[in-house]
Amino acid sequence: MNEPTGVENEGAGASGLGEEPQREPGLTTGAEPEPPPEVGSGILRVFGRQLKRFRMRAGLERPEFASMVGYSVSTIAAYEQGRRIPPPRLIDQADEVLDAGxxxxxxKEEVAKAQYPAFFRDAARLEAEAVELHVYANQAVPGLLQTEEYARAVFGMMRPPLDEDAIAQRVAARLARQEVFAKRPAPLMSFVIDESVLRRPIGGRGVLRGQIEQILLAGQRSTVEVQVMPLDSEENAGLAGPFTLLETAEGRRIAYVEVQNVSHVHTERRLVKGLEVKYGILRAQALTPQASLNYVEKLLGER
Incomplete structure (x- = not known):
């Protein structure tokens, strides 16, 4: 696989952690922390009011409408009040059932954007458009590779804690990002993962086993390469933390970095080039892709 030509990462944490960042002076692009969209962003409130208006126009009580679309009454109430993010399927159903024209x-598109924390929306868009994506992770499994159970455990560990609705929405958003694997043509992807990540039982050993299985399956895709950075390696160029590199179809090269609640999208060539060089060194220091898959398979056998 080619060396990284582009850059970007996975918000909701370059590390896969999904912390909310703050602006730091002197870097290309930062993002101020904002209240998470789950608490009711403008588009969610507007959508909720319109949903209720069309339901009432159709002469449907909330329980009747909930039954027609297959959701609980409390969930429909949360959508109408702008407290939860409606999935695309519900929007499709509601528009048809309520004859909303x-x-x-x-x-639908604006509502979908609200599923991500404000700081990650630009990164999520870039990620979805990327033709190459390269990730270094040394804190948690990259979000693009996380299982539902692992992602839920990661978000459940955040402090201050998220409420259950927020966790459910963040997990759903993280899993939705993984649709990038189904794109045609599929983007070229590579992941360098520190061995400590594969041994840290976030969510419990059962959750970790399922996560390792998913990494093994991902690494067997023809467009994906997974490499492990061994703990006993005497050289590691990634001690400064995780990051993501990406390249868009237009040839834009971008880097995404998120560490300790600080998140940045870099476009300045000097900064991006430095991370590209670092990633190339990391790939050289890590186990080869085949040796890495053999290691992951061996690790799975130990569980």
């Missing part, structure tokens, strides 16, 4: 569908 495409009004609800027109808000």
């Amino acid at each position: 495409g009004v609800l569908l027109e808000m």
Whole structure:
């Protein structure tokens, strides 16, 4: 696989942790911390009011409408009040069942953006458009490789704690990002993962086993390479923390870095080039892709 030509990473944590960042002077792009969209961003409130208006126009009580679309009454209430992010399937169903004439569908894209913390929305868009994506992780499994159970455990460990609705929404958003694997043509992806990440039982040993299985399956894709950075390696160029590199179809090279609640999207060539060089060194220091898969398979056998 080619050396990284582009850059970006996975918000909701370059590390896969999903912390909320703060601006730091002197870097290309930072993001101020904002209240998470789950608490009711503008588009969610607008969508909720429109959903309720069309339901009432159709002469449907909330329980009746909930039954028609297959959701609980409390969930529909949360959507109408702008407290939860409606999934695309619900929007499609609601527009048809309520004969909304495409009004609800027109808000679908903006509603989808609200599933990500404000600081990661630009990164999520870039990630979805990337033709190459390269990730170094030394704190947690990269978000693009996380299982649902592992992601839920990661978000459940955040402090201050997230409420259950927020955790559910963040998990759903993280899993939705993994649709990038189904793109045609699929982007070229590589992951260098520190061995400590594969041994840290976040969520419990059962959750870790399922996570290791998913990493093994991902590494067997023709467009994906997984490399392990051994704990006993005497050289490691990535001690400064995780990061992601990406390249868009237009040839834009971007880097995404998120550590200790500080998140940045870098576009300045000097900064991006430095991380590209670092990633190349990390790949050289890590086990080869085949040796890494053999190691992951061996680790799975130990569980």
